Amino acid sequence: GAVVSQHPSWVICKSGTSVKIECRSLDFQATTMFWYRQFPKQSLMLMATSNEGSKATYEQGVEKDKFLINHASLTLSTLTVTSAHPEDSSFYICSARDVGREENQPQHFGDGTRLSIL
Amino acid sequence: LAKTTQPISMDSYEGQEVNITCSHNNIATNDYITWYQQFPSQGPRFIIQGYKTKVTNEVASLFIPADRKSSTLSLPRVSLSDTAVYYCLVGAIDQGGKLIFGQGTELSVKP
Numbered sequence A: 001g002a003v004v005s006q007h008p009s010w011v012i013c014k015s016g017t018s019v020k021i022e023c024r025s026l027d028f029q030a031t032t033m034f035w036y037r038q039f040p041k042q043s044l045m046l047m048a049t050s051n052e053g054s055k056a057t058y059e060q061g062v063e064k065d066k067f068l069i070n071h072a073s074l075t076l077s078t079l080t081v082t083s084a085h086p087e088d089s090s091f092y093i094c095s096a097r098d099v100g101r102e103e104n105q106p107q108h109f110g111d112g113t114r115l116s117i118l
Numbered sequence B: 001l002a003k004t005t006q007p008i009s010m011d012s013y014e015g016q017e018v019n020i021t022c023s024h025n026n027i028a029t030n031d032y033i034t035w036y037q038q039f040p041s042q043g044p045r046f047i048i049q050g051y052k053t054k055v056t057n058e059v060a061s062l063f064i065p066a067d068r069k070s071s072t073l074s075l076p077r078v079s080l081s082d083t084a085v086y087y088c089l090v091g092a093i094d095q096g097g098k099l100i101f102g103q104g105t106e107l108s109v110k111p
Helices: none
Strands: A004-007 A010-013 A019-025 A032-038 A045-051 A067-073 A076-081 A090-096 A113-117 B009-013 B018-023 B031-038 B045-050 B053-056 B061-064 B070-075 B084-092 B105-110
Touching: A004 A090, A010 A019, A019 A032, A019 A090, A019 A113, A032 A067, A032 A076, A045 A067, A045 A076, A076 A090, B009 B018, B018 B084, B018 B105, B031 B061, B031 B070, B045 B053, B045 B061, B045 B070, B070 B084
Parallel strands: A010 A113, B009 B105
Antiparallel strands: A004 A019, A019 A076, A032 A045, A032 A090, A067 A076, A090 A113, B018 B070, B031 B045, B031 B084, B053 B061, B061 B070, B084 B105
């Protein structure tokens, strides 16, 4: 089945650092990928839709200059948390759907990236 | 996007069948119903997806009544390893697959 890979799985860094998270579709192409954030004991919150070759679409309340998204190829989207602060500490998850196969394919999720800002 | 409502938590014992019902009163004609399972510190894992009637795979069954305003995920003979959060989502595939997560159901399976 479709596999989505995230890297790194865990990162700790100092406040003010920018952190890049990668999301790859390993065995399919994805023109659209999604980025979510999840705080402890809460549900996933959609942050933005990453569109290959064009600008990302951000959900209301998500700062586009804070969370930079780049979708330069059909298998890779990156999320950069710029000038990260402790309140940005969270679990970041991406998802993608294999549009090349038959219709009605479900979204597949990566295993997430645990970001801890000191 | 249709909103979903699920019980916040459920308890069960090993070997029992567990049924989790989800309400989605505002489901649209082209919306599909998808269920995911999530363990702590992992991404959601696809369980099953359906449009109407009944769908069954190797791990679960999904029952959808004719009006599609609700759905029930059925897990046969649960084990301790089925303890997780289960999410019901509704969305149109032709809208790029955008999914909005509700609160999910925290299932606890006891020995």
